[in-house]
Amino acid sequence: PPKAAAKKAPKARGKAAAKPALKKEPTKEELLPGVAEGLEQLENVLKELFYCYDTDQDGQVERVEFLEGEELRLGKSEFGPKQRKAAFTWFKDAGAEGTPTDGMYLSLEKFQAAMKQLAAEGSGHGDAGLREQPGDVAEWLWENRAKDLVAGVYGLAASKKG
Numbered sequence: 556p557p558k559a560a561a562k563k564a565p566k567a568r569g570k571a572a573a574k575p576a577l578k579k580e581p582t583k584e585e586l587l588p589g590v591a592e593g594l595e596q597l598e599n600v601l602k603e604l605f606y607c608y609d610t611d612q613d614g615q616v617e618r619v620e621f622l623e624g625e626e627l628r629l630g631k632s633e634f635g636p637k638q639r640k641a642a643f644t645w646f647k648d649a650g651a652e653g654t655p656t657d658g659m660y661l662s663l664e665k666f667q668a669a670m671k672q673l674a675a676e677g678s679g680h681g682d683a684g685l686r687e688q689p690g691d692v693a694e695w696l697w698e699n700r701a702k703d704l705v706a707g708v709y710g711l712a713a714s715k716k717g
Contacts, residue, residue: 580709583697593690597674600696601667607701607708608666616666618659621646627707628700645673670696 586599608616608624616624625642626634634642646661649669653659661669671692675685678695685692 580705583702586697586701593688593693596693597671597685597689597696600693600701601670603705604670604696604701605663605666607704610708615660615662618643618646618651618653618655621661624704624708627711628704645669670700674700 581603586596586603605616608620610620610623622639622642625638629638646659649661650665651659651661671685674692674696675681677699678684678692680688680692
């Protein structure tokens with residue numbers, strides 16, 4: 556007689572919870588877990604970066620939000636006119652829409668694409684690194700862009716809470 560196939564228990568399917576307005580500061584290990592694949596690590600860091608820059612949580616990063624985030628990331632004393640100009644140039648070159656007087660913004664897609672490119676170049680891996688070593692690119696992005704911004708954003712939120 557043929558063997559009866561073992562029935563698998565159905566997997567629980569839950570809706571993804573909406574991101575709360577204030578959550579605890581994520582750690583490097585949470586964003587770059589050892590078991591996650593490199594692409595997942597890169598996506599985790601990119602999502603958290605976008606979340607930190609998009610302070611009004613409207614799904615786009617405005618010019619002012621980006622510049623304020625860079626000031627928070629670098630520190631007021633390190634974010635002078637030269638750094639501000641470089642940050643604005645990156646923002647514009649990343650595909651920001653609008654004008655400085657009417658308002659400029661970057662969509663999630665354009666932000667992530669430009670940040671991936673910045674990380675690929677900054678990590679020394681280039682475009683090949685995005686395909687072959689995305690975990691290394693994610694590590695560079697965390698260490699050089701996300702870590703200080705995340706600490707600043709969550710530290711600021713905690714100090715406002717009282």
